[in-house]
Amino acid sequence: MTHFDLDKVRSELDRSNREMEEPDFWDDPEKAQKAMKLKKSMENTIETFENLEKSLADIEELIELAEMEEEAGAGEEDLEEMADTIEKDFENFKERLEELRLKTLLTGKYDRCNAIVSVHAGTGGVDAMDWASMLLRMYTRWCDKKGYTVKMIDYQDDTEAGIKSAVFIAEGENAYGYLKNEKGVHRLVRISPFNAAGKRQTSFAMIEVTPEIEEEINVEIDPEDLRIDTYRSSGAGGQHVNKTDSAIRITHLPTNIVVTCQNERSQHQNKEMAMKILMARLTELAEQEHKENLKELKGDYSMNTWGSQIRSYVFQPYTMVKDHRTGAETANVGAVMDGAIDYFINEKLKQKD
DSSP: OOOOOHHHHHHHHHHHHHHHTSTTGGGSHHHHHHHHHHHHHHHHHHHHHHHHHHHHHHHHHHHHHHHHHHHTTOOHHHHHHHHHHHHHHHHHHHHHHHHHHHHTTOOSTTTTSEEEEEEEEOSSHHHHHHHHHHHHHHHHHHHHHHTOEEEEEEEEEOSSSSEEEEEEEEESTTHHHHHGGGOEEEEEEEEOTTOTTOOEEEEEEEEEEEEEOOSOOOOOOOGGGEEEEEEOOOSSSOTTTTTSOOEEEEEETTTTEEEEEOOSSSHHHHHHHHHHHHHHHHHHHHHHTTOSSGGGOOSOOSGGGOOOEEEEEEOSSSOEEEETTTOOEESOHHHHHTTOOHHHHHHHHHTTO
């Protein structure tokens, strides 16, 4: 069970405020910006808690007022109206309280970080590529609802339909904490719009989520372990796209991990971003595998290994989205594909509680 320690948050905020008053605080601008971001997060948490306390006090006052009105002989219609108001306010209070409780579960090392999200089409031909594009839309819609910024890093579309793969960064507080459990295989069952016979088709896509590690990553990668290829960019990206071989593909040979980037404005910027993503993936992988040195990482850790199937989306003959880890399910497929995935994210987070 996770306990929310408001006094600890207030103490940390006081300490942070004192540090910001030091004359050398802005000597390291990058460190200062991170401290400012953390300070804002703590202030938001305290404000949320205090607003919840006020809301609860207001509900208690409404209950007392309703009891007084009832004793004074108020009409049934007036009492029912007051009861409806109290019920609505209390439901709203419970939702906000649960949202804060779930936020307290985000205690992982990188949970506060931005999230690097990769979408890869799997088996299923053009249907799978269409499915990958639908998932990309679902996650970018979810980001919009959460107020996160989406920065597209790589986009490999298909000539017929959909995408082969795409990589974007979800920028915002706790983006990785919420999205980290979305990694895995997502399965779609539907009547294929690309099949003239109208047959039911099963398609697969893979979601990979890595934290954008904010602190400087001091990892040594042997240049001989890397194969760096350049190629011509494709897809949306501005006037610079398709004019030069600015896109970058980096393969880490010991693990077979491949990172591509094409949406920055120059080959140098694409290479820099690709290396940043590669280092983040290798750092996370080393921690997961309990390796102290990246040189210990051997074997195929590429997307070809694919993880376990985490969720099924059925469009026909019935509608259902089901998470196989938690058992959470809903028949409202349309809402889910429009980005309403908090239910699944929250149910997975609760397993930690």
